[in-house]
Amino acid sequence: MIRAALFALGLLAALPARAEVDIQEITTPGGITAWLVEEHSNPFVALELRFRGGTSLDSPETLGAMSLMTHTLEEGAGEMDANEFATRSEELAASFSYNVYDDVLTVSAKFLTENRDDAIEHLRESLVNPRFDQDALDRVRGQMLLIIQSDAKDPRTQASRALDKLVFGDHPYSRNGDGTLETVAALDRDNVLAAHQAGIARDRLYVSAVGDITADELSALLDRLLGDLPETGAPLPGKAELNLPGGTHVTPFATPQSVAVFAQPGIDRDHEDFFAAFILNHVLGGGGFESRLMTEVREKRGLTYGVYSYLANKDNADLWAGSVASANDRVAEAIEVIRAQWDEVRRNGITAEELEDAKTYLTGAYPLRFDGNGPIANIAVGMQMDDLPIDYIATRNDKVMAVTLEDVNRVAREYLDPDALTFVVVGQPEGLMGDTAAN
Structure with a gap:
């Protein structure tokens, strides 16, 4: 009963969603x-x-x-x-x-x-x-x-x-x-x-x-x-050196559907181009059914139920990564389409309409994250770990809105790297040749 009261208070604390x-x-x-x-x-x-x-x-x-x-x-x-x-x-x-x-x-x-x-x-x-x-x-x-x-x-x-x-x-x-x-x-x-x-x-x-x-x-x-915790712990790991040779690397696995994960070098969270890359990724593969990858791989060709990309920022490495799953006889085509879209966006960028749609979504969805004491505490401690300023919540949407189409398309040219885009496929993919990734 007491736990139920605590849960109810948690729900009450969640209303309304707070943007400030x-x-x-x-x-x-x-x-x-x-x-x-x-x-x-x-x-x-x-x-x-x-x-x-x-x-x-x-x-x-x-x-x-x-x-x-x-x-x-x-x-x-x-x-x-x-x-x-x-x-x-x-x-x-x-x-x-x-x-x-x-x-x-x-x-x-x-x-x-x-x-x-x-x-x-x-x-x-x-x-x-x-x-x-x-x-x-x-x-x-x-x-x-x-x-x-x-x-x-x-x-x-x-x-x-x-x-x-x-x-x-x-x-x-x-x-x-x-x-x-x-x-x-x-x-x-x-x-x-x-x-x-x-x-x-x-x-x-x-x-x-x-x-x-x-x-x-x-x-x-x-x-x-x-106060009684040890003052110091074990030394933290250093920066990772990334091996992203491009190509496709296959690990055989008995399954009717192959899973492909992919990555290229990413961008640091505190880099001046981060927000442009953030918006670019939303258009490319982070925006659900509205993204380029979902449109080309799922909607137009029916090669998968889902495909996505994201910026993966670890303490000691930054990747631009993603994933797709497809039938063994169709995964090769799905990978080909992803590579083609990576190159298309690099060469030709995104449209003004795509940029505005991305800004509308990203700024509108942001306040919904602050839906209770627990989520706010989680966001605040994450801000500290990312070395973000204490007023970041108030200024974040302004940073999104300040990104121009020129910024996004310059970042696409400079950062998207089809040659370094490396796929690892686990399954029994037909028509794919490549080095076998280590088990």
Whole structure:
């Protein structure tokens, strides 16, 4: 019942969608910086923590350690075992979520104002004093092994993994952050403790909070919650050197439909041409049914149910990437059409109508992202990690509108690179020849 009340408050906090967000930056007496949006209309707070590093901190021998550690944080802490920790969370009507990705470990917390102090102490125990009991480690390990086995049968996952191996070489991005059957099976408690020490530290911490809390209250809360974390964690990975040789690279896989993923060099998030590239990608492959790729590959030729492209900005690499799936006897044609559109847009650009339609959509959809305390907190902490200014939300649409047709078409000529556009195909594609990507 209490959790239902918390969920209802979350929905109430989501209305109406807010296009204007007043963010204030605070620094605690203990030296923790955070971004805060005060919203006192509901007695509810969303707190977001980010630790830079993520699964990229795993060594080749301990792949999966960061994932096993992260997903065991709520499986008991302090004096509480896994069941007692879950029961206490229910009693407090507090919601905690722990996830890890290539570049970041995330912690999301939602709690009622009346239970704030107890909820923060509960969360603190999971971050500072996780138990990592052997039965919990074995249970989570078993779940991870099942996921790895399932992924081995999924052509889309295998295509993404094959592309990572080809593009990133020896960089941590080339590895499977979930680990392999062999590495995960071999992980012990010492590996998990080492991952905890490496990944959850104050030198890589980003914080945002949205809801019924003042700056002074948040300052005291954060020092209590995070003050006992290690000052420093493991060294972060360096920049990745990209291997994008062009062509098509085939990994045989028994399936009636091939999956193709593709990539070329991208553009850094803070580059002056980013917004022009952002709009260009929307027209080329990011705009759903209105995009050039969807029109040419699906609507005109019926080669796929879906095709898309996107700007992939990692901490240490930038790609312009995409994906398509098609029947084995049609995927070669789908790839040919994608290459042709890549070259067509590079040579001839987009139209003024396409630009205006893209601007209308991108500026109109943006305020809809701010539909509650949790989403706003998530956006605010992401802004910090991307080193965006605190007024970015207010100025973002102006940056989109300032892009000219000349800007977009210059970026198309300068950045779209059909020769470097590299395809990795997993399946049994007919009529495709190419190097076989590493398994």
